[in-house]
Amino acid sequence: MHQDKATIRDQLELIFQDTFVESNLAFSMDTRRDDVAEWDSLSHIRLLTAIEASFGVQFDLEEIVSMTSVAAIVDLLYEKLN
Amino acid sequence: MHDLPWLLKSADDFNERCARLLNHASPDAEAQLLANYALSINQSNRLYQTLQKFDPEKRAIFSRNLIPFKLGIVSNATMDLMIPAMITAALRYGIELEVIRADFGQVAQEAFDPASKLNQSNLDAVLLALDYRAYSVLVNEPEYSGGNDPGLDALGYLQQIQQSFALNGKTICIVQTLAHPPYELSGNLDAQLSGLLRKSLNVFNSALIENIKNSADVLFDVATLANTVGTHQWFDERQWYMSRVPIANGYIPLYTDYLAKLLAAIRGKSRKCLVLDLDNTLWGGVIGDDGLEGIQIGQGHPVGESFLAIQQWAKSLKALGIILTVCSKNDKVVALEAFQKHPGMLLKEDDFAVFMANWEDKASNIRKIAAILNIGMDAMVFVDDNPAEREIIRTMIPEISVPELPKDPSQFLRVLCAARYFEKIDFTTDDAQRNAQYADNARRQAMLQKAPSLTDYLISLEMKIHFAPFNETGRKRIVQLINKTNQFNLTTRRYTEADVLGFEKSGSYLTLQVQLQDKFGDNGMISVVICKNAGDCWEIDTWLMSCRVIKRRVEEAVCDELVAIARSKGIEKLRGYYRPTEKNKLVKNHYQQLGFVLISSDGSEDIWELETEHYQPKHPPIAIQNSLLDQTTHERSEIDG
Numbered sequence: 065m066h067q068d069k070a071t072i073r074d075q076l077e078l079i080f081q082d083t084f085v086e087s088n089l090a091f092s093m094d095t096r097r098d099d100v101a102e103w104d105s106l107s108h109i110r111l112l113t114a115i116e117a118s119f120g121v122q123f124d125l126e127e128i129v130s131m132t133s134v135a136a137i138v139d140l141l142y143e144k145l146n
Numbered sequence: 147m148h149d150l151p152w153l154l155k156s157a158d159d160f161n162e163r164c165a166r167l168l169n170h171a172s173p174d175a176e177a178q179l180l181a182n183y184a185l186s187i188n189q190s191n192r193l194y195q196t197l198q199k200f201d202p203e204k205r206a207i208f209s210r211n212l213i214p215f216k217l218g219i220v221s222n223a224t225m226d227l228m229i230p231a232m233i234t235a236a237l238r239y240g241i242e243l244e245v246i247r248a249d250f251g252q253v254a255q256e257a258f259d260p261a262s263k264l265n266q267s268n269l270d271a272v273l274l275a276l277d278y279r280a281y282s283v284l285v286n287e288p289e290y291s292g293g294n295d296p297g298l299d300a301l302g303y304l305q306q307i308q309q310s311f312a313l314n315g316k317t318i319c320i321v322q323t324l325a326h327p328p329y330e331l332s333g334n335l336d337a338q339l340s341g342l343l344r345k346s347l348n349v350f351n352s353a354l355i356e357n358i359k360n361s362a363d364v365l366f367d368v369a370t371l372a373n374t375v376g377t378h379q380w381f382d383e384r385q386w387y388m389s390r391v392p393i394a395n396g397y398i399p400l401y402t403d404y405l406a407k408l409l410a411a412i413r414g415k416s417r418k419c420l421v422l423d424l425d426n427t428l429w430g431g432v433i434g435d436d437g438l439e440g441i442q443i444g445q446g447h448p449v450g451e452s453f454l455a456i457q458q459w460a461k462s463l464k465a466l467g468i469i470l471t472v473c474s475k476n477d478k479v480v481a482l483e484a485f486q487k488h489p490g491m492l493l494k495e496d497d498f499a500v501f502m503a504n505w506e507d508k509a510s511n512i513r514k515i516a517a518i519l520n521i522g523m524d525a526m527v528f529v530d531d532n533p534a535e536r537e538i539i540r541t542m543i544p545e546i547s548v549p550e551l552p553k554d555p556s557q558f559l560r561v562l563c564a565a566r567y568f569e570k571i572d573f574t575t576d577d578a579q580r581n582a583q584y585a586d587n588a589r590r591q592a593m594l595q596k597a598p599s600l601t602d603y604l605i606s607l608e609m610k611i612h613f614a615p616f617n618e619t620g621r622k623r624i625v626q627l628i629n630k631t632n633q634f635n636l637t638t639r640r641y642t643e644a645d646v647l648g649f650e651k652s653g654s655y656l657t658l659q660v661q662l663q664d665k666f667g668d669n670g671m672i673s674v675v676i677c678k679n680a681g682d683c684w685e686i687d688t689w690l691m692s693c694r695v696i697k698r699r700v701e702e703a704v705c706d707e708l709v710a711i712a713r714s715k716g717i718e719k720l721r722g723y724y725r726p727t728e729k730n731k732l733v734k735n736h737y738q739q740l741g742f743v744l745i746s747s748d749g750s751e752d753i754w755e756l757e758t759e760h761y762q763p764k765h766p767p768i769a770i771q772n773s774l775l776d777q778t779t780h781e782r783s784e785i786d787g
Contacts, residue, residue, distance in 0.1 A: 113395040
């Protein structure tokens with residue numbers, strides 16, 4: 065099933081809103097893990113679980129380590145889904 | 147199992163409701179409603195974060211009816227992710243959980259040092275959240291040189307921890323059996339050869355279970371939980387290597403829910419009564435319509451066997467001390483006959499402490515059962531295949547447990563068992579439980595008075611009704627209803643398809659087919675009426691309704707429609723007939739309830755009449771989607787005759 069990056073980004077934004085409770089979350093392709101105070105090693109695991117469930121994919125360990133920005137996650141998902 | 151299938155899926159507005167919780171007038175009730183959904187780990191986290199933001203005043207309101215529980219946790223893994231889910235799961239069982247967490251890996255230090263954080267915290271219990279990786283001897287080591295089996299040496303270490311917390315912290319421990327990781331060396335040999343991990347884990351687990359009987363500590367059988375899930379799913383190496391998360395994150399809701407049930411059991415909040423529906427719950431089919439020969443129960447039939455398994459489960463629970471009761475919309479004589487005469491029935495009449503089969507609403511019946519048994523609503527589990535009945539009971543009696551059930555009855559038992567309603571820590575806490583329940587009585591009384599009315603419930607069903615004269619599309623279903631309906635059937639006249647076609651085409655009959663939708667979906671055609679035109683009077687030859695929509699005031703909507711059509715035709719009188727059978731006692735007073743007057747009565751027939759001029763429309767909370775009054779004049783002229 066083909067999905068373009070904009071669709072993936074939009075679905076990902078909803079997951080971010082569920083994962084991070086703070087309402088003033090800034091979400092864009094430029095958002096990096098360092099920019100989001102709530103994005104620590106544990107919420108990273110919650111984020112991972114939510115993304116895997118929502119997109120029906122499974123990430124390799126190295127991919128999980130490399131998921132340090134929205135752009136990186138969108139790229140990974142794009143690769144997996146197409 | 148990871149998504150807690152016995153609980154309702156969370157509402158779409160979950161995040162918004164969390165946000166509004168801070169300003170909610172009853173934050174305690176609303177928080178418990180939210181906690182009662184099948185929460186994902188993100189949702190648990192959101193609810194937990196919201197609870198942290200209560201100001202002291204709201205916090206006091208929130209806490210007023212909850213039972214406090216202070217739990218310490220030591221672990222060889224990262225438990226932080228689990229804490230929000232633990233706290234929201236505990237809320238599900240009326241417990242306000244406070245968690246005191248030892249620093250990562252500080253197991254022995256916390257236990258052995260009397261001045262440690264946990265030992266100084268005056269805890270209600272300590273969870274020893276240890277998996278096999280916490281025990282240095284639990285590795286594959288065929289040449290193990292310790293004194294005992296490595297499983298016993300590991301258990302010796304655990305027991306030192308338990309004893310230290312008892313001595314230094316004056317608290318009980320919750321100890322875990324160990325899940326087998328999905329690794330092995332040889333295969334079948336792994337369970338046999340001393341020193342191999344599988345053998346050691348088996349030795350550890352069985353010795354732990356044996357020893358716990360003689361201690362005040364409590365068993366959390368994580369090994370069985372992991373087996374039920376499957377260890378390939380239970381363990382997730384990626385999450386362990388990333389963050390030392392001990393189990394796959396997706397199973398945290400399940401692990402924490404089971405832990406919370408255990409805490410509730412420690413507090414004496416166990417459930418002790420099973421309230422069972424009958425039709426399509428304890429057997430396949432509807433006894434009132436299908437008859438003794440028509441229902442499916444017992445050996446030799448696949449569907450009958452699936453219901454037999456549920457009966458077997460209930461019977462075994464009874465042996466464990468669970469009270470069995472029946473709450474069913476049925477004629478009591480007919481329902482009892484199934485238990486007395488059906489050869490496939492495992493449960494018998496005397497297995498039930500209370501047998502409520504009647505046509506009252508189920509919430510009232512359940513309250514009566516509770517009063518008779520003198521137990522609280524929170525000690526009861528109500529099992530019913532019908533989603534509408536489940537919804538009404540959840541709404542009217544928020545404290546009772548009502549499992550969601552899948553469509554397929556062969557899957558009922560899995561879900562009922564996964565729900566683990568009857569968690570018990572031993573057989574001797576019954577008295578303590580009873581005391582706690584008496585103490586809660588006053589609170590329950592207060593909640594009863596606040597319970598929403600049946601009308602509120604009916605409104606919430608968002609029912610839509612659709613009337614039409616008989617036509618080709620509906621004909622087959624009309625014939626089926628006419629020949630199958632026994633209970634809500636005033637005259638029990640059976641007609642063939644040719645007969646029905648005759649009514650449809652004849653000018654001297656008014657025919658009605660009725661369809662009903664509600665927010666759970668389309669109920670399809672649920673009622674049929676046939677009236678014979680006798681001058682200025684219509685004689686109601688047939689009036690029947692499917693049992694699945696009983697007690698929803700559908701017959702009132704039908705009557706409103708019928709009278710409105712009659713008036714528009716200048717008909718002055720409706721004449722109704724009740725012809726009693728073995729199965730239709732339900733509708734003996736049907737016409738009386740609608741405002742008809744009894745004209746004559748002998749053993750075989752009651753005749754009722756209604757002056758259409760003086761009829762007061764009932765206006766039940768059902769929207770009319772299509773009325774015969776909207777039909778074309780052409781169709782109307784057909785029934786003028």
